[in-house]
Amino acid sequence: MSISRRQFVIGSTATAVALFNLRRSFAQQGEQFSNELKIPPLLEGKPSVNGKIYELTMQAGTSEFLPGIATPTIGFNGSYLGPTIHGRAGDQLILRVRNLLSEPATVHWHGLRIPARFDGGPHQLIEPGAVWEPSFRINQKASLCWYHSHTMGRTGEQVLRGLAGLFLIDDDESGSVGLPTEYGVDDIPLVIQDRRFQRDGRFDYPMSMHDTMMGYKGDVILVNGSVTPHFNILRQLTRLRVLNGSNSRIYSIGRDDGADLMIVGSDGSLLERPVSQRQLRLGPGERAELLIDAKANQSFRLMSYPDSVHAGPMGRGMMMGTMSDNSETFPLLELRAANFETINVSIPTKLIQVPNWLPAKSTLTRTLTLDMAMMGMGMMGRSNLSGSMGINGRSMSKERIDFEVPAGSIEIWEIRNSTPLPHPFHIHGIQFRVLDRDGAPPLPQEGGLKDTVLVDSGSVVRVITEFTRAASAEYAYMYHCHNLEHEDAGMMGQFVVV
Numbered sequence: 001m002s003i004s005r006r007q008f009v010i011g012s013t014a015t016a017v018a019l020f021n022l023r024r025s026f027a028q029q030g031e032q033f034s035n036e037l038k039i040p041p042l043l044e045g046k047p048s049v050n051g052k053i054y055e056l057t058m059q060a061g062t063s064e065f066l067p068g069i070a071t072p073t074i075g076f077n078g079s080y081l082g083p084t085i086h087g088r089a090g091d092q093l094i095l096r097v098r099n100l101l102s103e104p105a106t107v108h109w110h111g112l113r114i115p116a117r118f119d120g121g122p123h124q125l126i127e128p129g130a131v132w133e134p135s136f137r138i139n140q141k142a143s144l145c146w147y148h149s150h151t152m153g154r155t156g157e158q159v160l161r162g163l164a165g166l167f168l169i170d171d172d173e174s175g176s177v178g179l180p181t182e183y184g185v186d187d188i189p190l191v192i193q194d195r196r197f198q199r200d201g202r203f204d205y206p207m208s209m210h211d212t213m214m215g216y217k218g219d220v221i222l223v224n225g226s227v228t229p230h231f232n233i234l235r236q237l238t239r240l241r242v243l244n245g246s247n248s249r250i251y252s253i254g255r256d257d258g259a260d261l262m263i264v265g266s267d268g269s270l271l272e273r274p275v276s277q278r279q280l281r282l283g284p285g286e287r288a289e290l291l292i293d294a295k296a297n298q299s300f301r302l303m304s305y306p307d308s309v310h311a312g313p314m315g316r317g318m319m320m321g322t323m324s325d326n327s328e329t330f331p332l333l334e335l336r337a338a339n340f341e342t343i344n345v346s347i348p349t350k351l352i353q354v355p356n357w358l359p360a361k362s363t364l365t366r367t368l369t370l371d372m373a374m375m376g377m378g379m380m381g382r383s384n385l386s387g388s389m390g391i392n393g394r395s396m397s398k399e400r401i402d403f404e405v406p407a408g409s410i411e412i413w414e415i416r417n418s419t420p421l422p423h424p425f426h427i428h429g430i431q432f433r434v435l436d437r438d439g440a441p442p443l444p445q446e447g448g449l450k451d452t453v454l455v456d457s458g459s460v461v462r463v464i465t466e467f468t469r470a471a472s473a474e475y476a477y478m479y480h481c482h483n484l485e486h487e488d489a490g491m492m493g494q495f496v497v498v
């Protein structure tokens, strides 16, 4: 495709320049891996009579991602991202969240089955200088959850600048299956993000129409805030806990040495048994746990491969020749095994029992159709796409409760995507099972509990769950696209459980 054609299609010369930089910087990253992977500190609660107290402070600072260049960032208890919160099933937690930023923000506990008034959605705004102190009991399976900004209309920008962290939950069942559990040693978190930088080092978040519509895509990969780093594997068996913490990029993760990935967990639980496959497709907000069985002195890379399945005919036509279609191959992380003695380690063949709900017990099938009303040629003249995306024909409004779910009921949610792009669909306050994709069984990697699911262009995905937590109109639960630019443009709704 010629430059002029490309400019016509994406409607911006600036974007064409960015695309050129993207190719160059991906190539440069592939040659380096000189940065050692940062591991976010583990945050254990301080015991008190009312529960374990976790102190989180949202603060501004600078981070050095690129050598010698200071990037203004925000984070929790530090300048970028936050500590990994650690709790156990049954724990009573008190999260003391202090906002030292000069702007209001919210903190959503993504994946936690907690009452809506503690959920941290757009209604629970923490003003500058204020403290928000939700308190709840952990009542769910061992899992890799996370927390991030959920400020109305500003989620994409605040997460991009650094307001995100991991939330690790343990329980006895997962502790007994023989997976590595030593955090930072053989149990390694990987928060994968993509970013663009301006010349002065600031993150580039222009919110052009192209970014809003396609979702923000960066040209530099950060893992835990380290630019395309390496990690030194210390033990033969290593567990990787992967979060796609990007605003909108989908990764198709695989190994560059041809070996399969062994997948042991999804968003909200372990799987019932390990699954081996060549690639793992992970949308924004989704998590997966991998098990690496390394040989001594072995070195290989986790790559992201072209994502070929996500765009419908219209999406492919619009994106062809641009970076926004996830059509590149680029490295995420290099894994270098030490000179340890490899022994016959036992890989667990059975993991946990994953909760399930029978479709026959469902009292209602709710249809949710994802809309991008302004897409097509009509959008070309617009500078602002706010309110142009929605679900069931309506854009998000804090003033409107979209529906009520009876407390204790089991429902099937049928998510339909008639748009040209894939959307990662997330529901607050619950964990669900994926029932089917276009009538076919879910992907093997989706066999655990989940709270976020990729719905491809033209696809219908059905999920099932039980709604046990109460949610009043004052503090509703959200359901939304986890492409943060789409969410901020209105592809979100709210429900109560009564």
Ligand SMILES: [Cu+2]
Binding pocket: 422, 423, 424, 481, 482, 483, 486, 487, 491
């Ligand atoms: Cu979306």
